[in-house]
Amino acid sequence: MLKIAVLVSGGGTNLQAIIDSIEGGKLDNVRIVKVISNKEGAYALERAAKHGIEGICISPKSFGERADYFKALSEELKNSGTELIVLAGFLVVLSSDFVREWRGRIINIHPSLIPSFCGDGYYGLRVHEKALERGVKVTGATVHFVDEGTDTGPIILQKAVNVEDGDTPEILQKRVMEQAEWIILPRAIRMIADGSIKTS
Numbered sequence: 001m002l003k004i005a006v007l008v009s010g011g012g013t014n015l016q017a018i019i020d021s022i023e024g025g026k027l028d029n030v031r032i033v034k035v036i037s038n039k040e041g042a043y044a045l046e047r048a049a050k051h052g053i054e055g056i057c058i059s060p061k062s063f064g065e066r067a068d069y070f071k072a073l074s075e076e077l078k079n080s081g082t083e084l085i086v087l088a089g090f091l092v093v094l095s096s097d098f099v100r101e102w103r104g105r106i107i108n109i110h111p112s113l114i115p116s117f118c119g120d121g122y123y124g125l126r127v128h129e130k131a132l133e134r135g136v137k138v139t140g141a142t143v144h145f146v147d148e149g150t151d152t153g154p155i156i157l158q159k160a161v162n163v164e165d166g167d168t169p170e171i172l173q174k175r176v177m178e179q180a181e182w183i184i185l186p187r188a189i190r191m192i193a194d195g196s197i198k199t200s
């Protein structure tokens, strides 16, 4: 049984995709031991509660020093027995110390085909705005291991999605979620749980 913690900041549709895969029997060797949000009132926490999963908010704002926030986050993860950290729309940039401590045991979903439209400042809707501005005809999503850089870690899975005439950032975001993110994130977790890719 792979024990995962899912870190979130907002709506939590990727968290929901993981929950649905577990409840639907597609991830039968995975358990979500904790959902952690950096934002009070994130809808993702409600999703967790609805499914009997423990959710908490640990906000960087409650800590004077950034290092203390990451220490508290790490303690919480260790206390809950976390073996794999899944960043599912978690918009806090991790500290190098935190990444070093959990090296090879953190994965992230990003809403583009890395190395396009990624790095500092590329998150959420902004990624799709930039893709449309550039006029790409194909975009997609990527699941990757997290290293000290922003979106620079080893790629686990990618899935392409077509851009269509008349797309707005919101329409494209929804298509990328439905056709790529919600599929490849649970799939990557399954690959790690099955041991078909090594976490470190």
Ligand code: GAR
Pocket: 008, 009, 010, 011, 012, 013, 014, 015, 044, 088, 089, 090, 109, 110, 111, 122, 123, 124, 127, 177, 181
């Ligand atoms: C998702 O599209 C995810 O790929 C993106 O934030 C959204 C969160 O949605 N993450 C990033 O942009 C990270 N750089 P969700 O809360 O509904 O899962």
